[in-house]
């Protein structure tokens with residue numbers, strides 16, 4: 537088989553490299569975390585509105601929750617790798633909060649499946665946790681990243 541991987545690699549012109557640098561910089565300064573937070577909250581709003589309107593089927597709600605959890609999991613991985621990369625002193629504690637939340641969501645989803653819990657309860661628990669987490673743990677991380685030398689660009 538012919539090896540033409542390099543020929544197919546997306547452009548590596550100066551402009552492409554500048555764009556890559558900008559994206560890496562956005563990651564290092566925590567700017568991309570803010571973008572991810574916005575996307576998570578939008579996904580959550582879709583879920584919350586569906587619960588409030590009481591029009592979505594159980595299947596639809598399950599799919600929306602799966603989307604939300606998948607994206608949250610990806611976001612946590614991204615945030616945790618940034619904490620490792622920058623030797624963030626509160627990384628272990630912060631990571632435990634992420635794990636605890638995913639465990640709690642999984643527990644609620646299991647209980648919903650067997651009829652012992654409601655989507656309302658999941659919407660309330662998820663919304664309150666995310667608001668609190670962003671105002672405390674994520675705000676502390678953002679302040680730490682903003683104070684790093686990399687943040688200057």
Ligand SMILES: [Fe+2]
Nearest residue numbers: 615669673674
């Ligand atoms: Fe976080």
